[in-house]
Amino acid sequence: MYKYFSGGKYASYEEQMQDNIRIEGRKVGRKYFSVFHVAARESLINAIRISRSSMMAQYFSNLCMDFECQNIIDEIAEGLERLYLELNRELQSNMKMLEIGYSTKSIMEIVQISEVFGVGERALESLSNVELLDTYLELLWEMQRRKPEKCLVIFENVDHLLDYCAYKKFFKKAEQFCKEFDVWFIFSTSIEGFVVVDERSIEGINVVNHCIFSFPELEQVVKFFQNQYPCQMKWAPEELCGEIRMIIQNIGNEEHTIHLKSNVLLKLLQETLCIKTSVESGLNSLEKAFLMEKDVI
Numbered sequence: 001m002y003k004y005f006s007g008g009k010y011a012s013y014e015e016q017m018q019d020n021i022r023i024e025g026r027k028v029g030r031k032y033f034s035v036f037h038v039a040a041r042e043s044l045i046n047a048i049r050i051s052r053s054s055m056m057a058q059y060f061s062n063l064c065m066d067f068e069c070q071n072i073i074d075e076i077a078e079g080l081e082r083l084y085l086e087l088n089r090e091l092q093s094n095m096k097m098l099e100i101g102y103s104t105k106s107i108m109e110i111v112q113i114s115e116v117f118g119v120g121e122r123a124l125e126s127l128s129n130v131e132l133l134d135t136y137l138e139l140l141w142e143m144q145r146r147k148p149e150k151c152l153v154i155f156e157n158v159d160h161l162l163d164y165c166a167y168k169k170f171f172k173k174a175e176q177f178c179k180e181f182d183v184w185f186i187f188s189t190s191i192e193g194f195v196v197v198d199e200r201s202i203e204g205i206n207v208v209n210h211c212i213f214s215f216p217e218l219e220q221v222v223k224f225f226q227n228q229y230p231c232q233m234k235w236a237p238e239e240l241c242g243e244i245r246m247i248i249q250n251i252g253n254e255e256h257t258i259h260l261k262s263n264v265l266l267k268l269l270q271e272t273l274c275i276k277t278s279v280e281s282g283l284n285s286l287e288k289a290f291l292m293e294k295d296v297i
Contacts, residue, residue, distance in 0.1 A: 005035040033152035211252035230290035
């Protein structure tokens, strides 16, 4: 998706992927979103730094268009004009065929070589992943507040940056962001259980394995399990969301096997450490029989 919306070139083996992006069933063009991509910690640092194409540089450029900033830039330009008049006077007294000059653009280049620090002049590299992500979101918020646009932000392998508790907090901040601006977020994860599953988020969850599985609204999910479960079961939505969270990474994985014996091995190893492990399967005979079936439709 980043390649599609960023206008990147497709390799020959990716040709079938060029025209398969749909939103709510409708094909969208490659300029539908402005897109940002966070693939690692370094992506966050590079976005917050000032460089020619960074998010911070875009923000600074918009900031400098403010009336007060323009007044200051005009004062700098007047000062530079006086400076260059004096320099040229001295230069031409010795080399009559030469002169030097500047443009207003040069002033912006001075801004672009500025350094960005954390509070207390902390280097960006010393900030924690949580601090970097919060700063990234604050920067994006300010960019949207000053110049709103339809935007897609892709966080790749966010489970490599945060623990689950920190991710849940960050996810809630992203949800609030979406309420204020026309911004869409994609979070990819691979660690088991590392996903926020609730009534609001479940429809946006897509599990990509050998097959791609997209969740419908929670009401339909609850209805499906209550109708199809091997024995009569009344599922509370919150309880079901918790159970789905723990198995979600394996949906559509043809190679996944439920290993009941692995828990026996774990219990044995735990006991060598004098750790007593309680067993809370809660499975009745119908549930156990369902799990042991080889072919289930």
